[in-house]
Amino acid sequence: MSCIGASHLSKSYGSVRAVDDISLSVRPGQVFGFLGPNGAGKSTTIKMLTTLIPPSKGTLNILGIDAVADPLRVRHRIGVVLQQPSYEPTLSVEKSFDKYGMMWNVPKTERKKRTEQLISDFDLKHIRKKRNEDLSIGQRRRVQVAREFMHDMDLLFLDEPTVGLDPGARRKLLDYLKKKVETGLTIFYTTHILSEAEYLCDEIAIIDNGRIVTVDTPNALKNRFGNKKTIRIRLKEKRPDMQDMLSGISDCKIDFEGGTSITIHSEKSELVLLQVLKTLSNNSVEIEDLSAVPTNLEEIFLKVVREDAPDN
Amino acid sequence: MHPIIRLVNRNITISLNPGFLIWQIIFPLIYIFVAGFAYAPLINSVPLGARDLDYPAYLASGMIGFNIMNSTLVSGIIIWNDRRHGMFEQIMSGPFTRSHYILSNICTIGVIGLASATLIALVGYPVFFESVEFSLVTVPIIIFGAITGSILFGSLASIISTRLRSSEGFNVIINTVFLFFAFVSTAFYPAEGAPEPLRTAFYLNPLTYLVDVIRAGIFGGITEFVILEMLVLAGLAATLFVIASKLLTRLDF
Numbered sequence: 001m002s003c004i005g006a007s008h009l010s011k012s013y014g015s016v017r018a019v020d021d022i023s024l025s026v027r028p029g030q031v032f033g034f035l036g037p038n039g040a041g042k043s044t045t046i047k048m049l050t051t052l053i054p055p056s057k058g059t060l061n062i063l064g065i066d067a068v069a070d071p072l073r074v075r076h077r078i079g080v081v082l083q084q085p086s087y088e089p090t091l092s093v094e095k096s097f098d099k100y101g102m103m104w105n106v107p108k109t110e111r112k113k114r115t116e117q118l119i120s121d122f123d124l125k126h127i128r129k130k131r132n133e134d135l136s137i138g139q140r141r142r143v144q145v146a147r148e149f150m151h152d153m154d155l156l157f158l159d160e161p162t163v164g165l166d167p168g169a170r171r172k173l174l175d176y177l178k179k180k181v182e183t184g185l186t187i188f189y190t191t192h193i194l195s196e197a198e199y200l201c202d203e204i205a206i207i208d209n210g211r212i213v214t215v216d217t218p219n220a221l222k223n224r225f226g227n228k229k230t231i232r233i234r235l236k237e238k239r240p241d242m243q244d245m246l247s248g249i250s251d252c253k254i255d256f257e258g259g260t261s262i263t264i265h266s267e268k269s270e271l272v273l274l275q276v277l278k279t280l281s282n283n284s285v286e287i288e289d290l291s292a293v294p295t296n297l298e299e300i301f302l303k304v305v306r307e308d309a310p311d312n
Numbered sequence: 313m314h315p316i317i318r319l320v321n322r323n324i325t326i327s328l329n330p331g332f333l334i335w336q337i338i339f340p341l342i343y344i345f346v347a348g349f350a351y352a353p354l355i356n357s358v359p360l361g362a363r364d365l366d367y368p369a370y371l372a373s374g375m376i377g378f379n380i381m382n383s384t385l386v387s388g389i390i391i392w393n394d395r396r397h398g399m400f401e402q403i404m405s406g407p408f409t410r411s412h413y414i415l416s417n418i419c420t421i422g423v424i425g426l427a428s429a430t431l432i433a434l435v436g437y438p439v440f441f442e443s444v445e446f447s448l449v450t451v452p453i454i455i456f457g458a459i460t461g462s463i464l465f466g467s468l469a470s471i472i473s474t475r476l477r478s479s480e481g482f483n484v485i486i487n488t489v490f491l492f493f494a495f496v497s498t499a500f501y502p503a504e505g506a507p508e509p510l511r512t513a514f515y516l517n518p519l520t521y522l523v524d525v526i527r528a529g530i531f532g533g534i535t536e537f538v539i540l541e542m543l544v545l546a547g548l549a550a551t552l553f554v555i556a557s558k559l560l561t562r563l564d565f
Contacts, residue, residue, distance in 0.1 A: 050405045052565050072409055080405040086398030090329050099325055103318050103406060 001064055003028050003155050003186040004049060009058035011044050018044040020210035021058070026188060026203075028154075031181055033201030033218075034190040035301055041210040042190050043083060046159050049188065050080045063154055079153035081145050083160050083190075089133035093124055093143050096132055097150055104151035114150050121176060122146040123169075137164040145173060155186045162196060174200050194301055206304050213304050221300050229269035230293040233276070234261045236286040245283055249275050315408050319416030324423065326393075327386045336383060336424075340375045340432050344439060347500075348372060358502050361533035369443050372436030373530050374499035376429050376454070377523035380461040381493060383428040385486065387421045388469025391560070392482050395473070401565050414560050417470065418463060418553070425462030429454060429526075445532035453529030456542065460549045461522040465493075467552035474559040493519045521545045 004026035011019040019041045026032040036042045047053045048060065051071035060067040062074045088096050094115055101111035119128050122142050127135060135143065141164045148156065158177075162170045174196060177187060191197055197204055198218050205215040216224065238259040239245070246254055252266035254276075266272040269292075280287065348368035357364035394400040403413060433454070437444075469486065476482045494500075496510070497519040503511045514520045521541040528538040 047565060052401060052405055072407065075405060076407045078405075080402070082398065082401055082405070084398045084401070086402040088326050088399065089393065089397055090326055095325075099322050103322055103403070103408075105313060105318065105407070 001028075002026055002061075003030070003063055004032070004188065005059075005061040006049070007059045009045070009048060009055045009060060011041075011048060011053065012056045017210055019048065019055075022207070022210075022212045024205065024212070024215070026186060028186050029181060029184055030202045031177070031187045031189055031200050033197040033204040034188060034207065035192075035194065035197060035204060036190075036207035040207045042207060043159065044210075045207065046082075046157055046188070046190065050078060050082075050157050051075055077154045079148045079151065079156040081148050081156075081158045081161050083163070085137075085140055086144060087132040087140055090131060092129050092131055093135075094119065094128045096143070097147055100147045101150040106151055111150065118146045118149055123172070138166060138169065141165060142169060142173070149180075153185070155188065156180075157188045159190050160192060161189075162191065162193060170196070206301060208304070228265055228267050231264045231266075231269055231273055232261065232289075232291050232293060233264070233280075233287055234289040235259075236288045239283075239285055241283075242285075245279055245285075246276060249279070315412045316416045316419060319403070319408065319412060320419045320423065323386075323390055323416060323420040327390065327420070327424065332386070336379065336428055337431065339382075340379050341435060343378075343500075344368065344372045344375055344432075344436055348439065355501075359504060360502075360527060360531055361535065363443075363531070363533075365443055365531065368439045369531075370502070370527075371500065372432070372439045373527045374523050375436060376432045376530075377457065377461060377497075377519060377526050378494060378499045379428045379432045380425045380458050380522065381465045381490065381519055383424040384421045384462050384465035385469050385490065386424055387417045387466035388473040388482075388486060390417060390420065391470055392473040392476070392479075395477070395563070396479070400563070404565070410561050414557050418466060421462040421466035422459055425466075426455070426458045429458045433530075443531055445530075447532060449534065450529050453534070454526055457522055457526045457529065457545075460542075460545045461518075463553050464518055464522075464545065464549035467549070467556035470556040471552065471559055474556075474563055493517055497523060499523045518545060518548055 002025045004024055006022060006024040009019060009022050009024075010017060022041075022045065024032075034042055034045065044053070048055045049062065049067075051062075051067050051074050054068055054071075063077050065073050065077075067074045088099065091099060097115040097118060098111050101114060102108075106114070119125055122145070124139075124143065124146065127139055127143075132140060132143065141161070145158070145161050162173060165173065170193075177189075177200060181187060187200075189197070189201060201218060203215065203217055204221060206213045214221065214224075235242075240259050242259055242262065243256050246262070249272060251268050252264050252272040255263040255265075257263065262276075264272055264276060277287075348371040351371075352367045355367040357366055358370040359365075360370070391400070394403065400413075404410070468489070472485055472489065473482065476485060496513050497517045498514055499519060503514040503520070506514065521544055524541050525538060525545065528534050
């Protein structure tokens, strides 16, 4: 049984279709990444999945419950960290943890225990007595994410949870989430930072213009979309004739940057590289540095989104 | 614990800050003791039905209604703050329904309204001690006033908070409306001595009805007119509650 089963889900606002016939299946214990450019329909999808808004069309099953017919039952079993900050401005960090736990009907002794644990896990000791309104954006975000762990849940929705966090705090949070997944938690994760998705997610869906363009594991996506390799060569000396020199090489796109470096993009990178090196050697061009850029998710994301653009 | 009780607990915790307590306790006390005694030499007595009250007693009883109205501002502030600071969406994505949220707000203002009315009644008691005419209906009438007043003004504050996003707009509108209610009413002075247009305006104001009902409960004199005022209060509170609930139900994310 899947944790999230969405079938032909759509959401329209008047004549505008924010989400257009998407289908998703998220397995238990999985971190499911949901990527897409701004305005692609990520937030609308999350709002439907968290039962904040009903879909215009389609069926939605969360944790085996019909989420359209019985949203409250779903909400008892999920945790949600929305993109927008949410906090009680006048409460201190520890008090807001306690009150949040109380809202979720967590017993008082358990609330105390969890508050201490989260304050330690999220490095909040120095700000535990501070009022939420006095925190920095990053601190507030950390508190918001930590607070969600005051209650038990089977499925956690995280909408860009690392916005405003410094790299250290970001990595700590990702590692914390990984640990939680090991205990059986399922996470639906949206982010703009693709290295995060690569680090954390078992499966990734890319949404654009309200439609899911592709769903796969990060490695499978790389294999499918990452056949075009990138090679960078830096020269010892500036060679203004470089462009003419390499003009005869086919099956590639070469970017010339200031006469001292070139970037080659090709699906037949090995063959093209041999040709380039031969040409450079014949013309006595000395190479200072040569590197192959591994395909990362960011390139795949850009490629998928570009291919999906209406012009294409 | 029921979801509504959990939300009421949360609402009361976030509302009870020093600023609110000063607003709720210090201001009415200043009105009762400073304005009450300062104006007493100028206003010898105020007619109330068939009897005359001294001004501090008249004002102290008016302050109960005034304080109930003030305390209901909490409802508008809670809703407005929840929307501004993302807690509305957060609560709605948790184990609560919109009905829980709406009813918890009403219960919160009911609790705060009752506590506030009790507090001012206790503080004002020595001032109007001599004139109090306890009867079987005194306490029920004050409770009726506190509950209908809380629902009425709380719903009004909720309606305003659902329509406005900016803090400036919210503050200006809420202060203007509540200033009108406070001073164009019988909370501070009787309608009888006022010029005709003002007197009419007094009776377009629900605070006048609330204060009249509370005074009738404290000082006796439940007339047909007071019963009519109670009916108007109840009807208006019910109508505004329905409107506020509908608007809150339609609030989008």
